[in-house]
Amino acid sequence: MTTPLTDPETLVLQTLSSDSGADVQHRFVQIDGLRIHYAEAGAGEPLILLHGWPQHWWEWRHLLGPLAQRYRVICPDLRGLGWSEGRARGYTFERLARDLIDLMDHLKVRRARIVGRDWGLVVGYRACLNWPDRFEQFVAMAGVHPWTADGIRPAVFLRPWHVYLLASRGNSRRLQDWLTKRSLHAWRHRGRFGADEIEVYQQRMRTPAAYTATAEFNRNVVLHEVPHFLQHYRLLRLQVPTLHLNGAQDPLSEGIPHSYRDYTDAMRLETIPDCGHFAPEEQPEWLTTRLLTFFG
Template identity: 40%
Template sequence: MDTLPVLDGVTHRFAELPGLRMHVAEAGNGPPVLLLHGFPQHWWEWRKVIPGLAQDHRVICPDLRGAGWSAAPAGGYTREQMLADVVALLDALDVDRVDLVSHDVGSILGFALCLEHADRVSSHLAFGAGHPFVRFHPRMLTVLWRLWFQEVIATPGLGPWALRSGRLPRHLLHSPTAPDAWSDDDVELFVAPMREPARARAGSALYRNVILGEVGRISRGAYRDAHLSTPTVVLYGADDEAGLPLEFLGGYEDHADDLRQELVAGAGHFVADERPDAVVDHARALFASRG
């Protein structure tokens, strides 16, 4: 994992943050847009999105703590610390305010950034994870069995072993909707970091503390009194195997000034890989609407 993949127009740097050396891929010039990747991916998730957004934006794609080419320290895989990493990165880059595009665990951090640092975010396009105001509906129980891998990954010992094996990360990246969304080289770029014990442990801790931790926070009503002022669009892949109809994904109406939810046809969980055109189009429309 020493060699970075090449994408035209993309440059790379390492930001020295408190307790973390973070890798950042950048492209383009103009208003800054921050892209936060999901699991088990890294900045390369945005390879099909960067060219479209970089035409008139400065695109900033960090590797989150423990992912890609960023360092994988022994600790810090909590919502609070990983959010602090993102804020520290913006400060290190002298970026006061961004438009935000996020996926999966990146969306958990993205919503946290909007809620706790609203002055830093102009708009937010999220996918691969719902908003934090969702309420329990019995229909949700029908898809829980499809998320069996979450407990596996989160279990100390078992999770790191399963990630190092490569089979589980490959399973997570499988897309029956768009089987050609990734080349073999793309898949290897996402799977390879997990073979490193430190990164496999990081992935397990992230799942345990941030992803499943967010489920716990929502179920305990942690966002009951929260208010979202950031203009937000949440996308769901219409063919996501763990997806639910939009009518079961409400709960935000009294908590958000401007939040819309839409389905993306021809996509499952990995919308940026499966329908990058939809991500670029939705992002551009959102950025323009708040301008």
């Protein structure tokens, strides 16, 4: 079921859409009993873009115009973030991946290309591992791959210290507000977010749903996902053709091993030059060209 936008939502989302250079439509659907928002532009074969933390669909604004010339581009807000509803539970990689599949089913998208950054990366990997027949190609950005434990260096798991802090003290809204702003400053290498851009993200991070999503996602990573992948990574086989991109100056993804080669059918690990954690906003032209080349 599709639900309409309210007047305040329409005004804000239309204003943000004007930055994309594309005719962006905004809609809400019911998934797992939650009102989930997605932005859509263009026509053709479906291309799904999954954002990271602490952001939402708007992080793709510089890519929407050129990508929408070739694809039906769909940018959902992950549950609890952006304009999507959340609840106290449901932030496992498995459930977030199921949200994606449910959205595809609602939109009658049988098979799609997918790009996932940060939180979107883990959702994309889990979805491609679980439902390889649903995905044509996958581009992962700004994070580790599922086989990082093979050939791991301890620093790889120590650099994202914010994950452990949020897992242990995530109920502190003051802490979350500070980390949200700090991440947007500290993890960007090329250029800087303006005060208005930071407020666009922080405003949606100051909702009860976003506070809960942030705390629960990171608790799940520490308590369940990391132990699970450390124990079971040898059993995982990725069949979907995949390009994994990390910024050359991304403080969260330095030193990722090439151990994936033993567990994937067709995957490449590459770096984005002169780039930190926020490639869609630091290197939008480079990234657009690389995506279109990979998609062929």
